[in-house]
Amino acid sequence: MSVNQAIQKRKIGNEGLEVSAIGLGTMTMPDNQDSIDTIRGALDSGVTLFDTADLYGTGTGTEAFLQKRFGDNEKLVGKALKGRREEAVIATKFGVTHTQGYKGDPAYIKKSVDASLYNLGIDYIDLYYQHRYDPNTPIEETVGTLADLVKQGKIRYIGLSEAPADIIRRAHEVxxxxxxxxxxxxxxxxxxDEILPILKELGIALVPYxxxxxGFLTGQIKKFEDLPVNDYRRQYSRFQGExxxxxxxxxxxxxxxxEQKGCTTAQLALAWLLAQGDQIVPIPGTKSLKRVQENFGALQVSLTDEDLAAIERISPKGAASGSRF
Structure with a gap:
């Protein structure tokens, strides 16, 4: 069986969108030929969902998402997928600024979508997320503007990122x-606790980043020094000390x-995630095509009820030490 044949598809949302069961996050990719080859190789291997954002730059370590060059990562993704646009589902995001906090007002959205279309070199965006909820703009106004963009054909589907449950419900009503x-x-x-239940209730997909x-759950990081000196993860409490x-x-x-299941640690972690619901599509980020294809192996890992119970004992909710951010 070829890699491509082995890739499962999942329907996300209730509007007809279907994507590969595992997508690709591009946030940390540098702007070079290796990244282009990885994105194209992922597409060849069966990935159809590619995730970026206007906030993301291109570079290594902390530079990958902190440098003040909006759209660079979108340009990389657009360059890599040029000529194969119809094979890919392209997701990008708006709403996080470097100087003005979170933005979700109509004028900002209209400006942002046009910029992303230009950066990506495409005529429409498949899945357009509000990167973070703007507390100064009612979600009804934000989603109403996005709904107009759907009517105009600039975007196909609407998404939210890191939104609380009440905002998700209010948005879905619009x-x-x-x-x-x-x-x-x-x-x-x-x-x-709250997000997964409401998504299942409303028929909304969960796309875990x-x-x-x-990278911790790959088993490749054994000590703090394994992280490069400019790696943003050195700033996270989960990677420090006790x-x-x-x-x-x-x-x-x-x-x-x-080892007992005959798979890698990463494959087991992804298989567990996929088992949490039919409309869950993880987007692991990597710069390596080898890792992309290794991640696909998770689709071949079958977890029994006993396996899931064993994983629950190993890593119950709240088991991780340190804050998420």
Missing amino acids: HPITAVETEFSLWSREVE SPLGR NFTKNLEIVSLIEKMA
Whole structure:
């Protein structure tokens, strides 16, 4: 069986959008030929969902998303997918600024969507997320503007990112929300309290970012020094001191279970995530095509009820030490 044949599809939302069961997050990709080859190779291998944002730059380490060059990552994705646009579902985001906080007013949205279309070099955006909720603009006004963009053909589907449950419900009453993107993994399970239930109720997909715990759940990080000196993860409490040690103990147990299942630690973590619902599509980020294809192996990992119970004992909700951000 070829890699492409092995890729499962999942329907997200109730409006007909279908994507590969695992997508690709591009946030940390540098602007070089290797990244272009990885994106194109992912498409060849069966990935159809590619996730970016106007906020993301291109570079390495902290520069990847903190440099003040809006749209660079979108340009990279657009360049990589040029000539193959119809094969890909392109998701991007608006609403986080470097100097004005979160923005969701109509004028800002209209300016942002045109900029993203230009950066990506495309005529329409498949899935357009509000990156963060703007407390100064009613969500009804934001989603109403996005609904107008759907009518104009500039975007196809509407998404929210890191939105609270009440905002999701209010937004969905204005126009169907197709997906909510938020962090979800074996060590970030907060969404299980309120977000996941409302998404299942309303038929909205969950698109988890950092599904491998920012790389920690791959089992490749054994000590703090394994992180490059300019790596943004060095700033996260989960990667520091006693938190690191305690979290490593959890990963070690997951590694042992993965060995018993004949898969990698990352594949087991992704398989667990996929088992949490039919409309869950994780978007692990990587610069390596080899890792993209390894992640696909999660689709071949079958977890029994006993397996899921064992994973729950290893990493119950709230098990991770340190804050999420």
